[in-house]
Amino acid sequence: MNSVSLSLLIVCSLALAQAASWRQYEDYVESDEYVRPSWTHRHSEMWPCDVADYPAAHLLIHKVENRLDSIDNEQMRKNIVDYVVDRLRQCKTDEQMGEHCVKRSIGYAMSFISRHKRQYQQY
Structure with missing residues (x-):
């Protein structure tokens, strides 16, 4: 052979x-x-149901929650969550969450978080 x-x-x-x-x-x-792992729990005060109810969104939500653990500033946390929710809503079409769109959004979200953390540290 x-x-x-x-x-x-x-x-x-x-x-x-x-x-x-x-x-x-x-x-x-x-x-x-x-x-189910805790991060797949659908209902949370932080994540609106219109995005959190989609299993495809859970990966991004989980990654963002991990990053939020190291951020104490509530306004920054709110800005990040708002940004991610907006990204997730853009991934919805015909009551479906596009898995590839969510995966692409991971990089955007991590970049957004890093940029906000750098800006916050400068002040």
Whole structure:
């Protein structure tokens, strides 16, 4: 067996193993034993339901909440949340949240947060 065939065999085996574990994860999430992480909780004072009710938005919300933990200034926190909510609303079309749009928004949101933190530290 040449190296190309061996490489193909290994890649296919890994892909099948990944597919099987993904299916087991989906079955587990649908079961009663699964406890959702706190950041997937839909209703919060910080995040309006019109964006937080979409599972696609949870990744961005989680990342922003992690960054907000290190920010004490309430006005800055509010500005950041407002910005992210606006970005998420732009990702909605026909009552669907565009997953790719949300993923692109992660970079914009992190940049916005960094810029605001730098501006705040200057004053």
